Amino acid sequence: MKLKGQTIVLTGASSGIGAEAAKIMARRGATVCLVARREEQLREVQELIEADGGCAFIYPCDLSDNVAIEACAARILAEQPRIDALVNNAAHSIRRPIEQSLDRLHDYQRTVQLNYIGAVAMTLKLLPRFLEQGHGHVVNISSLSTQVPIPLFSAYLASKSALESFTRSLQAEMGHQGISTTVVYFPMVRTPMSSRTAIYKYMPMMHVKKAAGWIVEACEKRPARIARPMGKLGSVLLAALPGPATKLPQPLFRGMDKLLASQLKKKG
């Protein structure tokens, strides 16, 4: 599927992977509709795209606010005569042990509200257009860590797993009506999101441009899943042997955290 001539709505386009993906897709001839809260950053991405000869529109919106999503989707639908794909990329991550979350139910609520409800709300609003056109592709962004379970991200990973499950239902129910879906399972990527955790400073991570390439591939090739081989293997092991697949890697993760913390202490 060539991107030239397509219109793609991309959330979380003001920074990190979303901003990079928007630039690549615009360079390949797509019209990109950029959604996020920070208007100034969206405008910067838009200006870079336009300076490069591309076409971008900005739609500032807080995707944790259902009313704001309705207004934003209504504007997009009114202004864009065709919409080929929606990439639900905006998200917030929280790294916190469950034991330190005992009085923090709001962590779970706000993570689900943005990462899951926000993505579903935008999808539901654009679906009628996809059905009218007879086609539409939905890309939902998840994490390798739902395939290879890691500790300390319970709120974040639960919200991503919910989104994966919604994606499967969408494909199963509406695939025959021209709706296609991709779930992208990113490993750790060097972006503002991952940089918020100090001990990850020296952790090897995927480059943001490579990660953006996965979103572009999701829109061009429309596979059901884009993931690393390790993630695919993790999914199989988790389905076949959930006990050992969850328990056995945990000492490794604890060891990795210790190593990263000592590297940070040494190198600063």
Ligand SMILES: NC(=O)c1ccc[n+]([C@@H]2O[C@H](COP(=O)([O-])OP(=O)(O)OC[C@H]3O[C@@H](n4cnc5c(N)ncnc54)[C@H](OP(=O)(O)O)[C@@H]3O)[C@@H](O)[C@H]2O)c1
């Ligand atoms: N980085 C990683 O290691 C990693 C690993 C696995 C999966 N992922 C996933 O990859 C995707 C992109 O993450 P990233 O690393 O590029 O993060 P990022 O640089 O922090 O970007 C997050 C984007 O989401 C937007 N956003 C956050 N809250 C929002 C809200 N309430 N309403 C609207 N937009 C909101 C932000 O824009 P505003 O602040 O302007 O609203 C920003 O554009 C996410 O789905 C993330 O879960 C990332």
